[in-house]
Amino acid sequence: MVRHGVSFDTIVGSGPNSSIIHSEPSDRVIEQGDVVQLDFGCILDGFCSDCSRVLFMGNVDEEFKKIYDIVYEAHKFAIDNAKAGMKASEIDALARNIVKLSGYDFNHAVGHAVGKEVHEKPVISPKDETIIENGMVITIEPAIYIEGKFGIRIEDTCLMKDGELVSLNNTTKEIRIIE
Numbered sequence: 083m084v085r086h087g088v089s090f091d092t093i094v095g096s097g098p099n100s101s102i103i104h105s106e107p108s109d110r111v112i113e114q115g116d117v118v119q120l121d122f123g124c125i126l127d128g129f130c131s132d133c134s135r136v137l138f139m140g141n142v143d144e145e146f147k148k149i150y151d152i153v154y155e156a157h158k159f160a161i162d163n164a165k166a167g168m169k170a171s172e173i174d175a176l177a178r179n180i181v182k183l184s185g186y187d188f189n190h191a192v193g194h195a196v197g198k199e200v201h202e203k204p205v206i207s208p209k210d211e212t213i214i215e216n217g218m219v220i221t222i223e224p225a226i227y228i229e230g231k232f233g234i235r236i237e238d239t240c241l242m243k244d245g246e247l248v249s250l251n252n253t254t255k256e257i258r259i260i261e
């Protein structure tokens with residue numbers, strides 16, 4: 083990232099700030115028990131990337147784990163089940179319905195196309211009817227925000243290839259606890 087440059091200003095939100103979608107880095111000191119939300123990307127050969135991961139500081143309570151598992155399941159389900167030829171809105175629904183069935187929702191799109199700009203059209207939202215075709219690059223980033231407490235968003239940049247959605251990020255999505 084240092085060598086190639088970032089595709090947008092890195093988001094780091096700890097504790098309650100993790101529940102703010104575009105949290106800017108602040109002087110807040112990271113504490114035991116915090117959720118730390120990271121959202122970042124770089125530019126390679128003129129093309130952007132976009133990735134979100136969550137870290138847990140020390141012991142994590144059961145509510146955090148429960149919410150993490152829902153978001154991770156929604157993220158994974160959408161990647162595993164998105165196919166070329168589906169509408170953007172249908173791919174949004176794959177992830178959002180898992181979150182909704184668990185009694186939550188989130189007030190942003192499940193993703194967006196990525197190219198020379200980090201946010202391009204189509205938007206993977208309930209209202210976008212664009213057909214997602216082979217060769218398109220989109221993000222899958224469902225989330226749950228518990229206002230004033232914490233937020234969890236898991237995001238990969240994905241390529242629609244041979245009819246299937248393939249994640250281009252290799253970083254683990256298992257729960258990461260920093261002791």
Ligand SMILES: [Mn+2]
Pocket residue numbers: 132133194221223237
């Ligand atoms: Mn994104």
